[in-house]
Amino acid sequence: MTGNFPEETNGRPSLARRARPFEAAIRGLLFVSAAISVLTTIGIVLTLGTESWGFFREVGVLEFLGSLEWQPVIGDFGIWPLFNATLTTSFYAMLVALPVGLMVAIYLAEYASDRVRETLKPVLEVLAGIPTVVYGYFALATVTPFLRSLLGTELVGVYNTFSAGLVMGILILPLVSSMCEDALSAVPRSLREGAYAMGATKLEVATQVVVPAAFSGLAAAFILGLSRAVGETMIVALAAGAGPKFTLNPFEPAETMTGHIVRISGGDISYDSIDYRSLFAIALVLFLVTLALNILSRRIVAKHWEVYE
Amino acid sequence: MNAGKFRAATGARGDGSFLPNLGKRQAAGRRWAAAFAAATIAAVLVLGALVASIVNDAFGLVAMEYTVDPATLAPGGDIEKLSDAELVAALEGNLKSRRLRALGNEKPLAERERADLLALVEDEVIKWEVVETFSLAESLLGRAEVDAFVAAEHPQAKLVFRSWVNARYLSASQSATAIDAGVRSALIGTLMTILITVATAFPIGIAAAIWLEEYAKDDKWNRFIRVNIYNLAGVPSIIYGMLGLAIFVRALEPVTSGAAFGAAADPTGANGRTILSAGLTLALLVLPVIIINAQEAFRAVPRTLRESGYAVGATKWQVVWHHVLPAAFDRVLTGTIVAVSRAIGETAPLVVVGASTFLTQDPTSVFSKFTTLPIQIYQWTARPQEDFHNIAAAAILVLLVLMLSLNAFAIILRNRLRAKKRFA
Incomplete structure (x- = not known):
């Protein structure tokens, strides 16, 4: 760029060609700041990688991914009980967040007046801003006792994956509904008008024109919601139960991957033990699963916006 | 179709x-x-x-039993009405001589402050003990049943309406009994941790956003940095806890424990599990969110503003520092405060980094052991006793009030800055 400027103007050296060490230093500083995020990623991959490597040299990937028992005391390190509990809680969370989130989004995007929308959206944002440990309290102190009185104390345990999943659904609901609403609002008006012109009712426009047109955006919202559910920790740590157990019964206690990490690392754990390393192996699985879901979601969103922009 | x-x-x-x-x-x-x-x-x-x-759960009736009836100490049982001398007399009349001597050795009773004496009478003479707690709904709607229940089950007990959030709760430290426990060390811990988080994440986040929005060319590296930041924003917070444990608590222990500065080894033996480690871990956690929010803020600054700066001969940094940054600052600030209020509520990464489970002393420096409000909520909720759920609910109220006031502060600040600004 400097090449376009003259060497000197009116007999004085050109300002544009002056060396500016301060500007260069600032430039370097800014770049380093931006690069810190890359260092964070490298840090995550390296720490999870090296500690997991140590773990897999002792336990073996096959046992880790194949065994249905997680009992560190007797040397059983199969991730399935933990992974299964994560799947169970996430499943019930999505069972709540998916339909309700979509319905809220349809209501806000298609039905609600501007005034109603402007009032309701901040409420949902408040819901999204509440710390997850508060949801954990809500699950354990309110929802579980309620379920126990409703369905019977023999059926529903004090700790259970169902209630944790239910409350997790509430936690993800604002995320899902706001992303879905964005996707629905992005559908061009002309599509709706076309359908109305053919005599479609409002419901038919919403469910048969707008929702299919926004499908990829909705899918992205669900996937991101799922990723959030898989990584969510405090609700399951408080309400889902302590102790890994392979069970499909949602009313029994079972410990999720995140719950296990929190419980074990919260106690007295000695570094460089197999228990310590096993946490990093679980975290690695968690990291890979959520990363894959996030990337998938972003890919779909990018595609979606390409269509309508 | x-x-x-x-x-x-x-x-x-x-x-x-x-x-x-x-x-x-x-x-x-x-x-x-x-x-x-x-x-x-x-x-x-x-x-x-x-x-x-x-x-x-944060308010309601409590049935309490005592060892010495307060009515025998003061008319109507209201010990607040007693004079200092009467309080000392109550202590001398009811405590064992060995305990009296121990107290006198610490500090003679006559020289002690009134609040201290009141606390001593409550803790050592009357010895309130919670036998049953009731929720606000039970207390208001089913008072008769509560009375009947207490009369039948705990005839000795006295029923009082209690706000679990109270002055003593805010100023007391952790305790083994719920009624004596408070959130002071947790509150101080939260504030100190967040201060470190803001002090590191805010400048770095803004700088990174300036780089990406104002300086970076659209080449392979910068695209990689962008994608990377988005992916980091989606990483579960507990993973950041693992990172903090491996990097700040273990690898950088000499720095985070303070040993490297000679300021050194906290007498409580925190090792790397310090406020500093916690604050830095949270800083890494909120950094992507701060960057993304700040980027949006810079993007909203009209291009003409930059062009006019260049037109009068400003250098790039002069344009950024004197024009873009002030113009975007209200949005940057709001975005940061939203991110920080998220950090205040984070629990999982701090458990992993090694929050103390039972801390009765206030943190004295950034190299002290730590606990925070969300950690207290977690630990108290995890207890089976009812009264610990009451103080957990009270801690939640304190936490929510803290977060709300931070958000309100953000809104006020933003409006102030907006009013000063000459352009949108």
Whole structure:
């Protein structure tokens, strides 16, 4: 760029060609700041990688991914009980967040007046801003006792994956509904008008024109919601139960991957033990699963916006 | 949608008549419209239920038993009315001589402050003990049943209405009994941790956003940095805890424990599990969110503002520092405060980094052991006793008030800055 400027103007050296060490230093500083995020990623991959490597040299990937028992005391390190509990809680969370989130989004995007929308959206944002440990309290102190009185104390345990999943659904609901609403609002008006012109009712426009047109955006919202559910920790740590157990019964206690990490690392754990390393192996699985879901979601969103922009 | 499909879906005839199914279709429309609205109302009600359940547990009747009846010490049992001399007399009359001597060795009773004496009388003479707690709903709506229950089960007990959030709760430290426990060290821990988080994440986040929005060319490296930041924003917070444990607590222990500065080894033996480690871990956690928010803020600054700066001969940094940054600062600040209020509520990464489970001393420096409000909520909620749930609910109220006031502060600050600004 400097090449376009003259060497000197009116007999004085050109300002544009002056060396500016301060500007260069600032430039370097800014770049380093931006690069810190890359260092964070490298840090995550390296720490999870090296500690997991140590773990897999002792336990073996096959046992880790194949065994249905997680009992560190007797040397059983199969991730399935933990992974299964994560799947169970996430499943019930999505069972709540998916339909309700979509319905809220349809209501806000298609039905609600501007005034109603402007009032309701901040409420949902408040819901999204509440710390997850508060949801954990809500699950354990309110929802579980309620379920126990409703369905019977023999059926529903004090700790259970169902209630944790239910409350997790509430936690993800604002995320899902706001992303879905964005996707629905992005559908061009002309599509709706076309359908109305053919005599479609409002419901038919919403469910048969707008929702299919926004499908990829909705899918992205669900996937991101799922990723959030898989990584969510405090609700399951408080309400889902302590102790890994392979069970499909949602009313029994079972410990999720995140719950296990929190419980074990919260106690007295000695570094460089197999228990310590096993946490990093679980975290690695968690990291890979959520990363894959996030990337998938972003890919779909990018595609979606390409269509309508 | 083609016409055939539409006809099949709606039942319209080829002759253009929609009438045969119209009533049905409209009824379905009304039903579903009601369902959509109901779902939305349900979501709002859930928020109400959440708040209600916390308030319900943070206030209510408590049945307490005592070792010495306060009515024997003061008329009506109100020891607040006693004079200092009477308080000392109450202590001398009821405590064992060995305990009296121990107290006197610490500090003679006569020289002690009134608040200290009151606390001593409550803790050592009367010895309140919670035998049963009731929720706010039970206390207000079912007072008769509560009275009957207490009369039958704990005839000795005295029923008092208690706000679990109170002055003593805010100023007391952790304790083994719920009624004596407070959130002071947790509150101080939260504030100190967040201060470190803001002090590191804010400048770095802004600098990174300036780089990406103002300086970076759209090349491979910068695209990689961008994608990377988005992916980091989606990493579960507990993973950041693992990172903090491996990097700050273990690898950088000499720095985070303070040993490297000679300031050194906290007498409580925190090792790397310090406020500094916690604050830095949270800083890494909120950094992507701060960067993304700040980027949006810079993007909203009109291009003309930059061009006019260049037109009068400003260098790039002069344009950024004197024009872009002030113009975007209100948004940057709001975005940062939103991110920080998220960090205040984070629990999982701090458990992993090694929050103390039972801390009775206030943190003295950034190299002290730590606990924070969310950690206290977690630990108290995890206890089976009812009264610990009460103080957990009280801690939640304190946390929510803290977060709300931070957000309110953000809004006020933003409006102030906006009013000063000459352009949108």
